[in-house]
Amino acid sequence: MAAETTPAKDPRSGRPPPAKAAAARSVVAASAEPAVVITGIVGRLGRRLARRLHREGRVIGIDRRPFEGRPKDIEHHQIDIRRKKTRDIFRGTPIRAVVHLGVMHDPRASASEHHTWNVAGFQKILEYVAQYEVPKLVLLSSANVYGPRPENPQFLTEDAPLLGGAAFSEIRDLVEIDMLAQSFFWKRPETETVILRPVHILGTVRNAPSNYLRLPVIPTLLGFDPMIQVLHEEDTVRAIELALRPGVRGVFNIAGPPPAPLSRVVKTVGRPTVPIPHAFAATMLKPLFQLRMASFPKPELDHIRYVCMVDDQKARETLGYAPSKSLEETVRAVDDGRWS
């Protein structure tokens, strides 16, 4: 893999291969083999990706959380990506790709912490990628940047406007990161920038859709049953792996098995549901969320109200991506590892 990366980049830039340049700068580099840097490696998706990648080559993790149960050959730096130390990692090691999974989406975090972590942190990463001539950058964005809206077409393509922040201010960070990566794509053609916009990722991950389906009684909105797309975490990791191949660049929507109505997805989980009128749910959810009795902020209700589905044709054609899990496997994956 590594051997393919360097020559693939060479003819375009005309500069010495980045791996060599970086290696020359650092005499103390433990290994000359270019590494893949994964930010947010301790998250469940990051761990899965690291497990897949560390067999093939060097993997360096950056996360402010400790990496428990870390395989011996994965290098882990427990630091904040906003700190200067992050630069040392880029300076000291040849790097063949950066996978940015370290996007925070915690509706409880303070707005400024949220914003500086996501936007300032990612800006730093972009700066280092440009400065140390990393040939590949993969950002795991989300289909939520399009936002669930009543006027959405049934399937959104990659060039649809990113309106997710219109009703849900917490998501504006994610939209901003996505836009930063897009402008980086144009500003730095030497780096192959890939933006992945997956639909609702389900599995052992602790994200809103998985948590929603793990509720003991699943609330739905009375009279609303939008079509939903879900994606198994395993398929997400596979899409990232495909994006890491040399030559791949651009924005890709990633979808899983064929879409299904929310009612069918919920039925597959096999837990009782309770339909709630929207006006009531909207008024109740706000205080409940503030009192920490609900883990979903009010604007997330739109996800079980309106359609936000993507067209993944481009990923299928250009990336060679196809989901491997069925709807049942994907939805049931939210209960995996529950009892372990």
Add this chain to the structure above:
Amino acid sequence: MDTARELIRLGDVVRRDALPLARGLFRRARGAIDGVTSTLLGPELEQRLAQVSNQLAPHGVDPFGWDPDYARYAIAGATFLSRSYFRTIVSGIENLPEGRVLIVANHSGQLPLDGVIVAISVFLEAQPPRVVRAMVEKWAQTLPFVSTFFAKCGQVVGVPENAVRLLQRGEALLVFPEGTRGLAKTFQHRYQLTDFGLGFMRLALETDTPIVPLSIIGAEEQYISVANMRSLAKALHLPSFPVIPQLFIPGGQLPLPTRYRLHFGEPLHFRGDPDDDDSIIEEKVWVVKATIQAMLNKGLMERKSLFF
């Protein structure tokens, strides 16, 4: 203290007696509706439904949300409306080509029942049966039940992206270029086409889709509107505010049981640049409009009676 005990007692009663009772009633009501639906549908319709389902939704639901298990109730209702209430006569259905097609029709009747009748007629008469897709207003998506109902019956949000995608899938799309202008027509303007929108023609040119003109006779008399109070409608944020005297007569709330006559004309093919100037597109639209108006005039001449 006493109130708390009362509440607990009440909760027990609800849990022990009321809930099972409600559930039982619901199940029986559902069973009754299923029974009525089956008799209304009959074996022929069941077969047609299965034929469409196999083609559209091998996994149970098609990507646009069309759900055969849900749509069967709507089909049963619409079949009753079309066969027994409006006693629809369909002619020229053989003009409907296979694959993608735009069905362009006159719109009228205050309530868009004409859309329902066209959809059910194509489902009942076309060989093989087809699901007609119509474009629904965006705000309908914000209404509970309504949005679900439309989606499960195969109707999609009215945005150009959806129209293009459906035509590329080879589906039949129903368009009323008159829009609400046509729907709100007063009685004295019946069967006089109002201004046509240009969007459908650009869509047809872009996707190289044949246009099948359709004349709907009967819908324009179902509600007799003597006036349309535009300023009041505007103040109430309604698309129109018709004055319909029959609403004040008991039973007049139902549409008049006029006989519907649908005639599908021969498909029209257009060539050109979808991004042409409005004036060039207008000429092509005028051809379609004139065809439909001619079909309407001919149909009205041949019609002997409003109700039979």
